[in-house]
Amino acid sequence: MGKYQQDAKLLLEYVGGKENIVAVSHCVTRMRFVLNDPAKADVAKIETLKSAKGTFTQAGQFQVIIGNTVQEFYNDFTAVSGLEGVSKEAVKSAAKQNQTTAQRIMSALAEIFAPLIPAIITGGLILGFRNCIDSLYLFENGTKTLCDISQFWAGIDSFLWLIGEAVFHMLPVGICWSVTKKMGTTQILGIVLGLTLVSGQLLNAYSVATTAAADIPYWDFGFFKVNMIGYQAQVIPAILAAFTLVYLEKFFRKICPAVVSMIFVPFCSLLLSVIAAHFVLGPIGWKIGSVISSVVYAGISGSFRVVFGAIFGFVYAPLVITGLHHMSNAIDMQLIADFGGTMLWPMIALSNIAQGSAVLGVIYLQRKNAPAQEVNIPACISCYLGVTEPAIFGVNLKLNFPFLCGMIGSAVAGAFCVATSTTANAIGVGGLPGILSIQPQYMLTFAISMVIAIVIPFVLTVIMGKKKQVS
Incomplete structure (x- = not known):
């Protein structure tokens, strides 16, 4: 008998039985269910289980927080239920039946950017390091940078731009690949489409503003001309072009006979999507992106x-509950492309910290409650590392007032952060x-913002918790 077999049997009953489960999987800490009728899940009973640390519903999935032993629990659950687990991707696909149109759009954006985050984080750290060595005047009475006084560090600075340029200037390649991967079409076509958006044959997007209209290169087709402009770091043109490629490929795959599909499907799909990207979608997408980032x-x-x-x-924290926060990734990347940095991402990081600090207040209030600490401490740690869901759904929303305290602390920290123009190189961290x-020049002001995001939610949570006699 498995360690969690009894709780697994009860969880099966409380989610509405085997017949109410469309799909089940798990992640690092949570069981993920897609239910035929989410209303049949008895949340109150589920949260009485010793193994369950909380529940929440997001992106059409009913999720039960188990903790670090979720793999063992999952094995016992599949054994007692007779259900076969599926991949997280299959669960996401099945969950679409429970999502609104807006939720599907937000989910799609999240799935497009999720595979790109490791590269974006790396690029951001590299840009931050380069700024430290080539932009901070710390030597010879504040007149020179480290690169100015050392050829070695000047060489490092130049070499690291190889990676920085690949991450940010060539971002459309990653976006087009990610879209085709998500939609299940030919990924190499997505890569080629992305490359056509950032080709060296085109005028670099960063040079457009400083180039006279008469000097912009163009393709001359006799009776009309099209500007040869690149879309380096542009998000919306890449997304529009990639989805055009996806739907063209699906269309041609349906109508082309199998015997010639290998030739005509990729040729027609790629050619038409590249034409659409440079003739129509690119200029429109650029304008939309510029308007959004400017606003x-x-x-x-x-x-x-x-x-x-x-x-x-x-x-921001309430937006996390709805899933609408995923839209911020695209806006952040557009701000970075247009203005060389984003002031939005620092506030997102501060919201993470504020919610984690509210949990820290709960940890203090419930310091003698060992079962509660099994949920509180891991949730606080993950929140301080940027993963807020366990803290928000597993702790703060269950008590209500810590969530509000976190929001207040985030608001004050966000106001200070923006007042000091604190800017990030990249998103993801x-x-x-x-x-x-x-x-680098804003690290001190961000550090002060972090102190605000830690102290205010913690103090407010402790004060309100004592009044409500939480222990």
């Missing part, structure tokens, strides 16, 4: 930027490690 940048840098920062800091993605 957000105006909010962050304008006269009411402190208000903007406070509002964004306050509402969340929570306390988020300081590694901050541009």
Whole structure:
């Protein structure tokens, strides 16, 4: 008999029985269910199980927090239920039946950017390091950088740009690949499409603003001309082009006879999508991206930027609950492309810290409650490292007031962060490690913002918890 067999039997009953389960899988800490009727899941009973640390529903999936022993629990659950587990991708696919159109769009954006995050984090750290050695004037009475006084570090600085350029300038290649991977079409075609958006034959996107209209190269087709402009670091043009390629490939695969599909499907799909990308979608996507980033940048840098920062800091955690926070990835990348950095991502990292600090307050309040600490401590650690769901759903929302305390702390930290123009090189490094993605000249102000995001939620949570006699 497995260690969790009894709890597994009860969980099966409480989620509505075998017949209510469409698919089941698990991640690092959670059981993930897609249910025919989510209303049949008895949350109150599930949370009485000793093995269950909390529940929440997100992206059409009913998730039960188990903790680090989730693999053992999952094995016992599949044994007692007779169900075969499926991959997380299969669960995500099945979960679409429970998602609204907006949730599906947000989920798609999240799945596009998720495979790119490791590269973006790496690129951000490299840019941050390069800024430290080539932009901080720390030597010879503040007149020279490390690169100015050392040929070795100047060489390192130049060499590291090889990676930085590959990550950020060539981002459309990664986006086009990721879209085709997610949609199950030919990935190499996505890569080739992305390469056509950043080809060296085109005028670099970063040079467009400083190039006179008469000097912009173009393709001359006799009766019309098309500007030869690259889309380095552009997000929306790449997404539009990639989805065009995906649907063209699916269309041609349906209508082409199998005997010639190997020739005509890739040829027609790629050719038409490249034409659409450079003739129509690229210019439109560029304009849309520029408008979005300009509006957000105006909010962050304008006269009411402190208000903007406070509002964004306050509402970001609730956006996580709805899944709408995934939209911020695309906006962040567009801000980086247009303005050389993003002031949005630092506030996201601060929201992570604030929610984790609210959990830290709960840890203090429940310091004598050993069963509660089994949930609280791992949730706090993961939140400080940028993964907020266990903290939000497993602790803060269950007690309600810590969630609000975290939002208030995030709002104050966000207002200070924006007031000081704190800017990140890249996205992806969340929570306390988020300081590694901050541009060097703003690391001190971000550190102060982190202190605010730690102290205010912790103090408010302890004060309110004592009034409510939480222990």
